[in-house]
Amino acid sequence: MAKNPSGFREFLRKRIVALKRKPQNIPLLVLGIAFLYYSLNLTSISNTTAKINTAGMGLSGFAAMLFSILSLVAFMNAFPHRKKVNVPMLVIMFVMVGIVIYADVHYAGSISAAINRAENPIDPTGVNSYITTATTVLRVHIVILCVALGLTALLPVYTKLLRSINTNIDVEGNGGMEAIDISGEDA
Numbered sequence: 001m002a003k004n005p006s007g008f009r010e011f012l013r014k015r016i017v018a019l020k021r022k023p024q025n026i027p028l029l030v031l032g033i034a035f036l037y038y039s040l041n042l043t044s045i046s047n048t049t050a051k052i053n054t055a056g057m058g059l060s061g062f063a064a065m066l067f068s069i070l071s072l073v074a075f076m077n078a079f080p081h082r083k084k085v086n087v088p089m090l091v092i093m094f095v096m097v098g099i100v101i102y103a104d105v106h107y108a109g110s111i112s113a114a115i116n117r118a119e120n121p122i123d124p125t126g127v128n129s130y131i132t133t134a135t136t137v138l139r140v141h142i143v144i145l146c147v148a149l150g151l152t153a154l155l156p157v158y159t160k161l162l163r164s165i166n167t168n169i170d171v172e173g174n175g176g177m178e179a180i181d182i183s184g185e186d187a
Contacts, residue, residue: 017167023159024079027151031075031097034144035068041137045107048134052114052122060103060110064141067103071096075152094152097145104145108138 019025038045042065049057071093078089111131114122124131151158 013167013169016162016165020162020165020167022079023162024075024155026158027148027155028072028075028079030144030148030151031072034141034148035072037144038064038068038137038141041133044130044133044137047130048111051128051131052110054110054114057107057110060107064100064103064107067096067100071100090152094149097149101142101145104138104142108135111135111138 042061045061049061074089074093074096078086078093080086111134115124115131122128122131124135
């Protein structure tokens with residue numbers, strides 16, 4: 001039983017057609033990846049908050065989680081099905097992602113201050129290695145969010161590029177279409 005060699009090509013063609021119809025799914029996917037990445041690494045963030053516990057760390061972690069979810073909802077409402085872009089919701093989404101980035105930067109700054117303080121600095125190695133993991137998670141989260149913002153801002157540009165891709169299927173036997181008589185007159 002041999003596989004159809006054009007099966008993968010057809011799958012890829014269908015994915016490109018779906019992206020041509022809804023190119024906003026690309027930045028939505030990246031926002032979803034950012035949310036999942038932060039959510040799945042929340043244990044190291046929470047442990048770091050419990051260990052360092054400076055002013056605003058818990059609130060920053062909460063704000064990052066809350067506004068990550070809300071930015072996804074705002075993004076989905078910014079691009080309703082078969083309607084124009086809802087610009088106010090798009091602006092709200094950009095503001096929420098900006099708040100998440102600010103919360104991550106504030107949290108990373110609190111970690112840096114706790115590691116580098118003069119009296120009783122916290123060692124981020126050994127038992128406290130989750131602090132280093134939390135710092136890495138925050139940096140990667142910020143980068144993913146910036147990529148999502150860039151993809152959202154450049155949506156009109158790559159929408160035109162996606163639409164220029166030829167996804168037509170060459171069907172055999174369509175070459176003689178002009179020879180068909182559709183006038184309805186009997187010969």
